[in-house]
Amino acid sequence: MDNVITQLKEIVDASERIVFFTGAGVSVASGIPDFRSAGGLYDAIEQKGASPEYLLSHDYLREDPVGFMEFCHQYLLFADKKPNPVHEWMAQLEAQGHSLGVITQNIDGLHSDAGSQKVDELHGTLNRFYCIQDSHTYTKSEVIDQYLLRCPESNGPIRPDIVLYGEMLNEQTIFSALNKLQKADTLIVLGSSLLVQPASGLISNFTGQNLVIINRDPTPFDRNAQLVIHDDMVSVIKQLQNHQ
Incomplete structure (x- = not known):
């Protein structure tokens, strides 16, 4: 070595x-967690009976923006990782x-x-979130600490600045x-x-x-x-x- x-x-x-x-x-x-490796994030989501590709898609964000953000909080946002x-x-x-x-x-x-x-x-990055309705921006820390599911300013849907399936x-x-x-x-x-x-x-x-x-x-x-x-x-x- x-x-x-x-x-x-x-x-x-x-x-x-x-x-x-x-x-x-x-x-x-x-x-x-790695997304696709054995025992990684993909497997954990599939065990709950959901399609990871759909839950990380533009279609899911459009159809259920609150459900999409709940998914982000559960599986993507790690406040303690450095x-x-x-x-x-x-x-x-x-x-x-x-x-x-x-x-x-x-x-x-x-x-x-x-x-x-x-x-x-x-x-893209999970360090930035923005409101789809009025483009108001939020940091990852704000989204985690306030458990944001919608924009406090406009009540519009918010999303991370990442590339989703279908984009x-x-x-x-x-x-x-x-x-x-x-x-x-x-x-x-x-x-x-x-x-x-x-x-x-x-x-x-x-x-x-x-x-x-x-x-x-x-x-x-x-x-x-x-x-x-x-x-x-x-x-x-x-x-x-x-x-x-």
């Missing part, structure tokens, strides 16, 4: 324009000028909570992510299987020098990477930071 950590350190130290691409594994390290050392390491590299920022599949907002400023949230990804976010990938000299993937769109399509646009993948399970891009680490990412990053 020491040799692998040495390789990782050499790549990071030699890079000037790192871009991070993160998936559910980074959130799991903060105690947030950034872990991986989030903090990425934010530090950005602050030091070594990183162009983060592209993430996650909606928990923990990258921003850790201090990252340049975050492309492909599926399109934000074009500006996609363009920003592509711009990062095209400028990057190093791409570090953390906690993503890279099996689903837009992950696999976006990663294909990286033409820089070093592709590093840190993920417990193999990905379709492992064969193209300069370094692949199938291990616990928190342990890997802590070893990296302590490596002399």
Whole structure:
């Protein structure tokens, strides 16, 4: 493992324009359930006899906005979850000028909570909610603390600023992510299987020098990477930071 950590350190130290691409594994390290893994959020919802895709859809929001928000409170909003050392390491590299920022599949907002400023949230974020009727905005903390189900200002439906089933990804976010990938000299993937769109399509646009993948399970891009680490990412990053 020491040799692998040495390789990782050499790549990071030699890079000037790192871009991070993160998936559910980074959130799991903060105690947030993975959506599709065995025993994850998807299974928990299905056991209650509901379709997770429907409960996370624009159709359900339109048909039962209060029921939709009750679902969010029960399954998506975690007041006690905080950034872990991986989030903090990425934010530090950005602050030091070594990183162009983060592209993430996650909606928990923990990258921003850790201090990252340049975050492309492909599926939106639970850190922002807004009223569909009058566009009044609310923070995640306000929604949790007040257990908001409707807008206190207009009594209109409220929703998180995430991409629901039946909705399109934000074009500006996609363009920003592509711009990062095209400028990057190093791409570090953390906690993503890279099996689903837009992950696999976006990663294909990286033409820089070093592709590093840190993920417990193999990905379709492992064969193209300069370094692949199938291990616990928190342990890997802590070893990296302590490596002399």
